[in-house]
Amino acid sequence: MSISKDVLKVQPSATLAMSAKTKALIAKGVDVINLSIGEPDFTTPEPIKRAAIDAIESGKASFYTPAGGLPELKQAICDRIQLEDGVTYTPDQVIVTDGAKFSLFLIFQVILNAGEDVLLPEPFWVSYAEQVHLAGGNAIAVPTTGKDHKVTVADLEAAITPTTQALVINSPQNPSGLIYEAAELKAIGDWAVAHDITIIADDIYSNLIFNGHEFTSIVTLGEAIKQHTLLVSGVSKTYSMTGWRIGYVLGDAKTIKIMNTVASHATGNPAAVSQYAAIAALTGDQKEAQAMRAAFEDRLNTIYPKIAALPGFDLPTKPQGAFYLFPNVKKAVQLCGFASTEDFVEALLTQAHVAVVSGKAFSQPDHIRLSYANSKENLLKAYERINQFMQDHMQ
Ligand SMILES: Cc1ncc(COP(=O)(O)O)c(C=O)c1O
Known part of the structure; x- marks a missing residue:
């Protein structure tokens, strides 16, 4: 074969x-x-499991949902990011996927033409590079000289190519556990905007912040940066729901619509029962x-x-x-x-x-x-x- x-x-x-x-x-x-x-x-916490069982028993988890996710779940995602980060998105700016891993896969499929480059500050999560390759792109590892494995504008300047399309920023970072400070993110965001580079902000660990440190999402640092960013997150890490496979992307409505079209031919929709569980996670008590x-x-x-x-x-x-x-x-x-x-x-x-x-x-x-x-x-x-x-x- x-x-x-x-x-x-x-x-x-x-x-x-x-x-x-x-x-x-x-x-x-x-x-x-x-x-x-x-x-x-x-x-997974009991109330979330209970919501899933209810969705199965009532029959509502039996059916296809819209490819990009249930409207109630998209609204719940918008409400949560408004509450946690003070940033406004509308449901047409959201797509729900089978885990954040598939969010990232879908992003690379949608934004890359063959031979285009994606900057990956080192160290980077194992799947980014292979997902870029699967989309026909080149993964450019960017050596980092900033404090604690963090990339600086000088590092990005040294790595940029004429066909650079995107940059991945992951904070808190897997594997180092380090967080980018607002000023560091702002400099990176301004640089990406100036070069018209899409920022892929992988915020999947944004709720696991320790010892009084503060998390800043890059999308909060100005409208231009927000418009250049595809924000990836999900319920896996915050709610201990890795097996349920629910992630999501927030971004400009046009790109999200195209991602929706691709997803509709790929996965159909994320499992309905998991979507109902995710609604309970995002809207319920966070205790x-x-x-x-x-x-x-x-x-x-x-x-x-x-x-x-x-x-x-x-x-x-x-x-x-x-x-x-x-x-x-x-x-x-x-x-x-x-x-x-x-x-x-x-x-x-x-x-x-x-x-x-x-x-x-x-x-x-x-x-x-x-x-x-x-x-x-x-x-x-x-x-x-x-x-x-x-x-x-x-x-
Ligand atoms: C940095 C990073 N991004 C994304 C993911 C994907 O998470 P999931 O597909 O479970 O939502 C992971 C999971 O390990 C991760 O470490």
């Missing part, structure tokens, strides 16, 4: 691959602590979402100082959002005599029984990503295992 040459170039998701490897070991009975996954470990956020904050405060103090682990800035730590482990790898970060990660899994992801998946091969979406007890156990592993291997 013949396979498209372009598709054969696409790499499997490294985070999902690590997760699968870990789950296979666990299935064999090995006691692995899994810090490789990018999803909250809580189950449980806030409690989950507080739990992540507590875990960060517990585990960060310990991981940062491990020999050869370089993690000078405490993350401010999301649920990841992204230390540079170059020295640790050397201290233990491994040839590469990947060998170190493999040994952590098979010998210390702690699963993490190599930074190569995020274009920073000297780093590893540890997710703290796990119980405090497991996080402390994982720390003890890594510490013991280091003591055993250090030469």
Whole structure:
């Protein structure tokens, strides 16, 4: 059977691959602590589950919905962003998709012509580059010189090409957990507007902000920036709803309408039952979402100082959002005599029984990503295992 040459170039998701490897070991009975996954470990709050069950029982979840989502859900998304960020969108500026991952996929399909470039500040989430490739575009990795892995206008100036079409900004960032400050975003936004570049703002972690830090969405920084931005978010991380697959894009009505047309031929519509659950999540009491956020904050405060103090682990800035730590482990790898970060990660899994992801998946091969979406007890156990592993291997 013949396979498209372009598709054969696409790499499997490294985070999902690590997760699968870990789950296979666990299935064999090995006691692995899994810090490789990018999803909250809580189950979806009861009122959201109840809304889904009601939608099934009443029969309303039985049918196709509009391709771009139920009008009530689009309204709920507009209301929530108005409340949280003070920014106004109307339902014709919203499309609901099968997770934010498909929002991003759809964006690249719609905005890119073959051979056009998308700027991806390093480190970047594993799927952006492959999604750009699948849309026929070029992913341009942008080395970052700003504080804490953040891209500056000078970095963007150095990377821009005549065919640059878009720029992805992810804050809080996966994998580093760092947040862009308003002034940093404003400079980037003004630069993108001046070059007529579409900003893809991946705000999926915007509700997981810790220790009094503040989140700013780039769309709040002026009308011109807002008009140049496609804002991506979803319910997966805030409401512990990764399995339900509901994400969304907010942007100018014309682009959203075209995305709608493409989606109508691709997915039809996101699962109706998940859409009813998302309405309950966005319009209901936020108490449980806030409690989950507080739990992540507590875990960060517990585990960060310990991981940062491990020999050869370089993690000078405490993350401010999301649920990841992204230390540079170059020295640790050397201290233990491994040839590469990947060998170190493999040994952590098979010998210390702690699963993490190599930074190569995020274009920073000297780093590893540890997710703290796990119980405090497991996080402390994982720390003890890594510490013991280091003591055993250090030469
Ligand atoms: C940075 C980033 N963007 C988007 C997504 C996609 O989220 P979902 O498809 O679950 O809505 C993820 C999930 O891991 C992510 O880390």
